[in-house]
Amino acid sequence: MNVSKRPxxxxxxxxxxxxxxxxxxxxFSGLGPAWISDRELNAVRTALRGMPKGAQVLDAGAGNGRAxxxxxxxxxxxxxxxDAVPEMLASILEERPSxxxxxxxxxxxxxxxxxxFDAVISLRVLKWVPAWEHALTELAxxxxxxxxxxxxxxxxxxxxxxxxxxxxxxxxxxSAARDVGERAGIxxxxxxxxxxxxxxxxxxxxxxxxxxxxxxxxAIADHVLGSTGARxxxxxxxxx
Ligand SMILES: C[S@@+](CC[C@H](N)C(=O)[O-])C[C@H]1O[C@@H](n2cnc3c(N)ncnc32)[C@H](O)[C@@H]1O
Numbered sequence: 001m002n003v004s005k006r007p008x009x010x011x012x013x014x015x016x017x018x019x020x021x022x023x024x025x026x027x028f029s030g031l032g033p034a035w036i037s038d039r040e041l042n043a044v045r046t047a048l049r050g051m052p053k054g055a056q057v058l059d060a061g062a063g064n065g066r067a068x069x070x071x072x073x074x075x076x077x078x079x080x081x082x083d084a085v086p087e088m089l090a091s092i093l094e095e096r097p098s099x100x101x102x103x104x105x106x107x108x109x110x111x112x113x114x115x116x117f118d119a120v121i122s123l124r125v126l127k128w129v130p131a132w133e134h135a136l137t138e139l140a141x142x143x144x145x146x147x148x149x150x151x152x153x154x155x156x157x158x159x160x161x162x163x164x165x166x167x168x169x170x171x172x173x174x175s176a177a178r179d180v181g182e183r184a185g186i187x188x189x190x191x192x193x194x195x196x197x198x199x200x201x202x203x204x205x206x207x208x209x210x211x212x213x214x215x216x217x218x219a220i221a222d223h224v225l226g227s228t229g230a231r232x233x234x235x236x237x238x239x240x
Pocket of ligand 1: 128
C-alpha cells in the first residue's frame with residue numbers, strides 16, 4: 001500500500017517538509033523533550049494495551065515513525081504510517097522497510113474504506129491541520145466498531161502552549177475535541193495529560209538534578225491538576 005503521488009502542501013506540511021528527517025532532532029533533543037516524548041509513547045502503550053498481535057493500526061501523521069516503531073516492533077501490531085510529507089515516510093522506510101506507508105493528507109477524505117483499522121493513533125498532528133474536526137471525523141470513520149483511538153490535542157486552555165513559540169499550531173479545547181469525536185461515534189474512555197510546563201522550561205533539563213526538579217514538579221501537577229491546564233492531552237477512546 002505504498003502511495004507515491006505528492007499532495008499539494010499546506011502550511012503545517014510545508015513546515016515539516018523544511019525540517020524533513022531532522023524533525024526528530026528539533027523536537028526531541030535534550031533530556032527534557034526526550035522525557036516528554038517517552039511520556040507520550042507510554043500513553044500510546046496504555047491506549048493499545050491488550051490488542052492482539054497483527055491488529056491493523058493507522059499512525060496518522062506518522063512523522064519519522066516514533067510511534068510506528070513502538071507499535072510495530074514492541075507491540076507486534078500491523079502499522080500503516082500515513083503522512084503528507086514524502087520525506088517523513090522515506091525516513092520510516094529507511095529504518096523499518098516493512099512498514100506500509102501512505103502519502104495522504106488529513107483534513108480531506110482519507111483513502112481508506114470505512115472500518116478498516118482496529119486502532120488509530122495520531123500524536124502531535126491535529127494541531128497542524130486547519131480542518132482538524134474533519135480529520136478527527138475521518139479517523140473515526142476508518143476505525144472498526146470497538147476499535148481504539150488515541151489522539152493528542154494541543155490544549156487551548158494551557159499556558160504551557162505558549163511553548164510552541166511562533167509555530168502555526170491550532171490549539172483546541174479538550175471539550176471541543178471530545179464533542180467532535182462523540183459526534184463521529186467515539187466514546188472517550190481516558191484522558192492522559194501531557195506536561196504542564198512550557199517546552200522552554202523542559203529544554204533546561206540537561207542533567208540528573210534539573211530533570212529531578214522538572215519531573216518532580218510535573219508529578220505534583222499531575223496529582224493536583226490532572227488534565228486541566230496540561231499543554232497537550234492524549235484522548236483515548238473506543239468506536240461505538
Ligand atoms: C509534529 S510531527 C509528529 C509526528 C509523529 N506523529 C510523532 O509524534 O512523532 C507532525 C507530522 O504531521 C504531518 N502533517 C502535518 N499536517 C498534515 C496533514 N494535514 N496530513 C497528514 N500529515 C500531516 C507532518 O508532515 C509531520 O510528519
